[in-house]
């Protein structure tokens with residue numbers, strides 16, 4: 001009775017097909033019987049030509065090939081098998097009474113995998129066939145696995161890089177080449193440093209070096225967002241995951257995932273969160289953050305900081321006369337005029353709420369700020385936006401308050417705001433359509449804070 005553990009081997013053997021080639025009919029009969037007993041499917045041929053035909057048609061797993069045959073001998077048959085794409089991978093085992101070293105060497109040189117001497121010892125033939133079939137099945141499995149891996153690597157959406165410990169790129173897959181705009185194989189041999197900014201590259205190269213020197217300490221570098229240089233010079237934003245691996249040498253497997261699109265929409269969202277939707281200039285939140293940064297910078301540099309607060313005159317009346325939509329359009333035009341005066345990177349114009357606008361002029365003293373505020377006032381008046389019922393002017397006008405400070409650690413941005421607001425109210429009380437300035441004063445701030453509870 002067959003032991004259960006032997007079943008898979010039998011099943012594997014049954015599938016194997018052997019072509020036996022010999023001009024001696026009794027040899028053929030003996031070998032066929034032996035192979036059948038071993039569970040193989042057999043085909044026989046009594047000459048080389050017939051053997052070639054059968055081999056091409058049935059693609060046997062192994063060919064037992066007699067060397068000495070009339071007409072085409074075994075060596076020539078083997079040569080032709082190896083010359084034909086359909087049959088060149090089939091292992092050939094020679095059988096011959098010619099066992100001189102030269103004959104055996106010639107057989108192996110032709111590509112045979114084994115050489116069995118005649119007269120045949122059947123048990124030995126069986127063992128050699130079994131051994132060759134095992135080798136073939138193992139190498140077929142390995143080939144299939146390698147092919148499967150190749151297909152995955154070539155078709156995966158993530159970019160794959162194999163990097164050596166000195167930062168040299170050993171391999172990139174098609175997705176990586178496509179992400180970065182290179183042709184196949186073009187990145188191999190280059191350093192990862194060519195793709196990253198120098199600081200990030202240094203960090204990675206240090207990490208590679210540490211692991212290269214002590215592979216047992218390897219740890220994953222995790223996933224991080226990096227800016228990678230595209231072949232055309234553009235910067236692209238990618239998630240890079242690096243995993244160390246020891247394959248005869250320390251290597252790093254890098255996985256790249258393109259996040260440029262996420263990044264763009266993230267940036268767009270961030271920008272949107274900083275912009276006033278009606279006027280398209282900075283909103284209050286953005287302004288407050290900007291003021292805080294410039295305030296800190298002014299604290300360090302000792303440079304003056306000027307704040308301009310601007311309020312549209314009789315705007316309620318404007319809305320009541322021309323309607324809210326006209327009011328909106330008017331605010332948008334005023335905003336564009338206001339922001340056209342914020343020219344330096346350290347200037348910022350914002351809509352602070354309703355019909356009130358603010359401008360920050362860093363590194364700007366009181367006189368310069370006053371001149372700038374006056375230019376803004378004149379600019380808006382010159383727009384000549386009709387305000388039919390304004391008691392001040394036939395056009396839209398603004399009242400402006402300016403305040404300047406050389407901040408020290410005891411000052412606050414609130415004090416600057418209070419001073420500019422007070423100046424703006426003085427401008428309103430003084431007849432509107434004018435600029436007034438005021439110095440920050442902590443007593444005034446205390447009074448305002450006391451009022452606000």
Ligand SMILES: Nc1nc2c(ncn2[C@@H]2O[C@H](COP(=O)(O)OP(=O)(O)OP(=O)(O)O)[C@@H](O)[C@H]2O)c(=O)[nH]1
Pocket residue numbers: 278311312313314315316317319323324325326327328331353354355428432
């Ligand atoms: N159309 C429009 N009106 C707004 C907007 N935000 C605030 N307003 C209006 O702006 C007006 C501001 O009026 P007030 O603060 O009373 O002062 P004013 O009419 O501008 O008069 P003075 O400041 O004293 O010159 C209010 O009627 C608000 O409804 C807006 O986004 N669009």
